[in-house]
Amino acid sequence: MMTMTDLSLVHEAQDLSDLITSSQVFQSYIHVKRRVQDDRECQQKLLYFQELKEKYEEVQRFGKYHPDFRSITAEVREYKRQLDTDPLLAEFKQTxxxxxxxxxxxxxxxxxxxxPNIKVPTGNPFFDAQQSSCSGGCGSGGSCGCG
Structure with missing residues (x-):
């Protein structure tokens, strides 16, 4: 059974979702994503890169002892550079x-x-450093000092 507080939170979450999806940042991302999806050349490049990554993962199981280790590793690096310099894919990554x-x-x-003690993994050192000075985390054993 929902309370009025629960209902209010649901409405606020929906309002926040609407704000995010109507933002310029989100709209730019969706626009560029569609352009990438509709671009046959980009899709072919991404499909080929996926195939290369599968080969690379296979080679990594054996490491430097695999006969194709150097050639596959070099090919993956080179092709990744090509993808990174593709204007449309670079724009997509930016958005x-x-x-x-x-x-x-x-x-x-x-x-x-x-x-303030909730940890949010952002993947951005700037934001992560602002969260807390807890070093090692609570799972590191001993007295953590978080709290």
Whole structure:
């Protein structure tokens, strides 16, 4: 059974979701994502890179002892560079990064409203450093000092 507080939180979450999806950052991400999905050349490049990654993972199981270790590793690195310099894929990565940063900021704001001790993995050292000075984490054994 939902209480009025639960219902209010659901409405606020929906409002926040609407704000995010109507933001310029989100709209740019969706626009570029569609362009990548509709671009046949980009899709072929990404499919080939996926195949290379599968070969690379197979080679990594044996490491430097695999006969194709050097050639596959070099090919993956070279092709990754080509993908990184593709203008459309670079634009997609940039918009993806901007959306990730927006969502990380929102996550931090929400977590801090509940408790300053909540850890939010952002993947961004700037945000992670702002969260806490707890070193080693609570699972590191001994007295952690978080709290």
């Amino acid at each position: 993806e990064k901007e959306l990730h940063e927006l969502l990380s900021e929102i996550s931090l704001l929400l977590a801090n409203q509940v408790s």
